[in-house]
Amino acid sequence: MKARLIRLIVLPMLLLNAFPALAEIVLVTNTANPATRMLPDQVAQFFLGGSTIFTPFDHPKDSAIHKEFYEKVIKKTPAQVEAIWAKATFSGKGAPPKELSSDAAVKKAVAAEPTALAYIDKASVDSTVKVLLTVP
Numbered sequence: 102m103k104a105r106l107i108r109l110i111v112l113p114m115l116l117l118n119a120f121p122a123l124a125e126i127v128l129v130t131n132t133a134n135p136a137t138r139m140l141p142d143q144v145a146q147f148f149l150g151g152s153t154i155f156t157p158f159d160h161p162k163d164s165a166i167h168k169e170f171y172e173k174v175i176k177k178t179p180a181q182v183e184a185i186w187a188k189a190t191f192s193g194k195g196a197p198p199k200e201l202s203s204d205a206a207v208k209k210a211v212a213a214e215p216t217a218l219a220y221i222d223k224a225s226v227d228s229t230v231k232v233l234l235t236v237p
Contacts, residue, residue: 124166124169124222124223124224125223125224125235126166126169126170126173126174126220126221126222126223126235126236127222127223127226127232127234127235127236128144128218128232128233128234128235128236129207129211129218129219129221129226129230129231129232129233130155130211130216130217130218130219130230130231130233131212131215131216131217131231132212132228132229132231133215134215134216134217134231136231136233137233138233138234139218139233141174141175141234144175144218144234145174147218148171148174148175148182148218149175149177149182149185149186150185150186150189150194150195150197154216155216155217156214156217157198157217157218157219158198158200158201158207158210158211158218159197159200159201159219160200160201160207160220161202162179162183162200166220166221166222167179169236170236173236173237174236201219204222204225207219207220207221208221208225208227208229208230209229211230212229212230218233220236
């Protein structure tokens with residue numbers, strides 16, 4: 102009985118700790134940019150090289166936020182995205198978004214570039230960026 106009670110209490114706690122909670126992601130731009138919102142299909146165009154109206158900034162490929170953003174918004178795995186950019190780079194049709202190491206670095210780049218487009222943890226949002234999309 103005692104062993105069963107321990108399993109009912111401890112096992113769920115262990116499982117919750119095994120899968121860290123993912124942060125809520127927001128798509129941001131420069132505060133001077135006239136855009137007020139963006140749809141996921143539009144975001145995909147900019148982050149996959151289909152349009153150059155915006156200058157996208159990215160997180161490192163091995164980061165959790167990178168994986169979550171591409172899977173939820175772009176609907177592609179990081180490997181698929183890497184293959185798309187490898188083909189575009191090889192054919193001379195473009196280069197992948199510049200990778201920045203942290204939300205702070207992303208916000209700094211967005212604040213300096215009027216056409217910037219990037220994603221960060223919602224908890225990092227401040228007056229230096231404007232939110233265009235919240236990723237559910």
